[in-house]
Amino acid sequence: MKSQVPQIKIDDSDQLLATIQHWGAAIVPDVFSTRWCDQLMRDFATPLSALTLGRDQLGYRSGFYGDATKRLHGLFRWSERLSEMVLHPPLMNLIERSVRRESQARALRISNAELMVIYEGQAAQVLHRDNVSWPLDRLARRPAPLLNVIVALSDFAADRGATRVIPGSHRWPHEMKPEVNAAIPVEMGQGSVLFYSGNLWHGGGAHAGGPPRAGLYIGWIPSWLKPLENHLATNGAAAFDRLPWELKALLDVEQSGFTVYA
Numbered sequence: 001m002k003s004q005v006p007q008i009k010i011d012d013s014d015q016l017l018a019t020i021q022h023w024g025a026a027i028v029p030d031v032f033s034t035r036w037c038d039q040l041m042r043d044f045a046t047p048l049s050a051l052t053l054g055r056d057q058l059g060y061r062s063g064f065y066g067d068a069t070k071r072l073h074g075l076f077r078w079s080e081r082l083s084e085m086v087l088h089p090p091l092m093n094l095i096e097r098s099v100r101r102e103s104q105a106r107a108l109r110i111s112n113a114e115l116m117v118i119y120e121g122q123a124a125q126v127l128h129r130d131n132v133s134w135p136l137d138r139l140a141r142r143p144a145p146l147l148n149v150i151v152a153l154s155d156f157a158a159d160r161g162a163t164r165v166i167p168g169s170h171r172w173p174h175e176m177k178p179e180v181n182a183a184i185p186v187e188m189g190q191g192s193v194l195f196y197s198g199n200l201w202h203g204g205g206a207h208a209g210g211p212p213r214a215g216l217y218i219g220w221i222p223s224w225l226k227p228l229e230n231h232l233a234t235n236g237a238a239a240f241d242r243l244p245w246e247l248k249a250l251l252d253v254e255q256s257g258f259t260v261y262a
Helices: 013-023 034-043 045-049 082-086 089-103 135-140 231-235 237-241 245-250
Strands: 025-028 069-072 108-118 147-152 193-197 213-222
Touching: 013 025, 013 089, 013 193, 034 045, 034 082, 045 069, 082 213, 082 245, 089 108, 089 147, 089 193, 089 213, 108 245, 231 237
Parallel strands: none
Antiparallel strands: 025 193, 069 108, 108 213, 147 193, 147 213
């Protein structure tokens, strides 16, 4: 598969950071095995099957969120295997350098975690920037403190819902709006990882037919920024009891019991 978004090896963190800063996005191919991806999807199979298209656990999602899309939250409730991805050392090294150090934060946090499965018949999502969730921060800081990560749990193809991005748009002024035809599909194989800036204009692609497109999304932020997801509420206390403290801290739980210090 080919894409205009550069592909960089996982062990070249300097080049990865430079590419994300310049392009707003970078692909790291073949980080996770196809077997691991398939096993993770099996972990999510039961809760995913309980969802109907266009709805999630909250029951009302459609339109922007996709009428032929399923979105699963509270992912740590369903898979202990997921921690292998979150704590993957080379990925964590890049996120540490890109998010925590650039934002001068004490620690990292996961803003939200989501399994996004796009099915046949889904129209292209409207282009957007994810940092609009924190509008004051968006206007005050460059680069954006949010770094997005999508793991391809299935192949990402242009005609089967591949994420579309506008390279370089993370540097645009706030008032500049995108042209839809400027977006390009991020085509990558199962097990590959897409990094992209919270300032980058992007959107899910249309799915013309064939197997669903499954992507695992993790949004990374500095500890001084409020996460979008209340992880304890979505995952449940029983799931948290099984997690190592290193992961609990990323989900905004501290050993001291306090979560107010940035």
